[in-house]
Amino acid sequence: MIYNVSNKDLLKRCKELQFKRQHIEPAPLPTIIDEKEEYEVKEVQKYRKQDKEMQYLVHWKGYGDKHD
Numbered sequence: 700m701i702y703n704v705s706n707k708d709l710l711k712r713c714k715e716l717q718f719k720r721q722h723i724e725p726a727p728l729p730t731i732i733d734e735k736e737e738y739e740v741k742e743v744q745k746y747r748k749q750d751k752e753m754q755y756l757v758h759w760k761g762y763g764d765k766h767d
């Protein structure tokens with residue numbers, strides 16, 4: 700069984716960031732349409748045909764490159 704309780708002795712105080720570039724903006728929340736998460740595409744970077752399907756590499760609006 701898993702409990703959502705933590706031992707306070709294991710917690711550490713949060714450190715302030717030393718440099719501005721260490722701050723990461725949180726990704727935007729998706730829009731909910733018909734009870735499904737929807738994300739906005741900023742740019743289609745690549746595409747290819749795999750078997751009989753098209754595959755796309757997209758850059759999502761509001762997200763960094765690591766989310767492509």
